[in-house]
């Protein structure tokens with residue numbers, strides 16, 4: 001029996017070897033997951049990014065305004081069950097919730113439609129994204145990996161920030177919330193809503209809480225390491241938490257293919273309905289392993305825009321899922 005372990009290990013290494021040898025020719029999504037593994041380490045069973053999270057259950061009810069924008073059954077007005085995962089950024093499963101790199105926090109939603117299919121939204125607390133392409137995201141991660149505390153100045157990451165001004169500007173939009181329930185989450189990537197008459201409207205989603213509460217950095221650093229993960233179950237025992245799902249409507253000429261460019265703040269916001277978070281999933285740790293949220297998994301009446309990040313994300317999430325499922 002003892003021989004089985006090294007045998008199994010060596011077959012894994014042999015299987016991995018061609019992938020490692022080809023690392024630079026690998027699709028960019030795989031290079032990104034490799035770079036995440038380099039920065040955060042490999043933690044068996046956990047996501048390459050947003051590794052620490054908690055799964056909740058609830059429902060969504062679409063508004064009449066949503067039904068006018070999209071023929072999706074999601075927006076038809078019936079109660080739609082939804083599975084939600086709140087998370088900390090980074091691939092570190094034990095990152096303290098108040099640590100600065102735990103920002104942006106994530107809110108991923110999987111809506112379970114009446115026909116048995118799912119439609120997903122994967123949002124975070126950055127108001128816009130630091131980079132516009134998969135290649136730039138990979139380069140940002142590689143720059144972080146090449147900038148240990150003792151790296152000579154300017155470090156690779158400082159150089160990246162200087163040559164990509166949207167990146168420091170995006171990171172400046174986040175702060176630690178006092179609760180996952182008191183945070184605002186942004187879709188960042190544009191999607192197209194299509195109504196029954198065939199009219200198409202580019203939108204970006206926002207999940208707007210009942211109240212927004214951000215901590216200052218010194219206060220966040222003093223909080224217990226799992227304060228966000230522990231607070232949500234306590235809060236839900238006292239009653240449900242709601243978010244308004246809103247769509248920011250693009251005006252003609254607003255870029256849909258560049259997630260670093262927020263649309264002007266005066267663009268119309270349409271209330272698409274209310275997400276009610278009711279309870280923590282019975283076994284959150286098991287549930288999160290089985291869950292795969294895909295930003296581009298959308299139902300009829302919703303389409304991905306020409307934002308190149310959507311395809312890269314779909315591919316990268318699938319790579320991470322297949323690795324964490326092994």
Ligand code: HEM
Pocket residue numbers: 029032033046047048049050053085086087105106107108122123124129133134137186187188189259291292293309312313316317318320321324
């Ligand atoms: C090129 C761009 C991006 C890449 C390559 C990327 C990559 C990843 C990967 C590999 C995972 C782990 C997936 C899994 O194992 O299930 C992940 C998780 C996540 N990402 Fe991204 N990401 C990108 C952009 C974004 C953006 C724009 C947002 C939000 C606006 C976002 C929010 C999240 C969230 C919330 C999770 C956790 C999902 C969950 O709870 O299962 N990411 N990302």
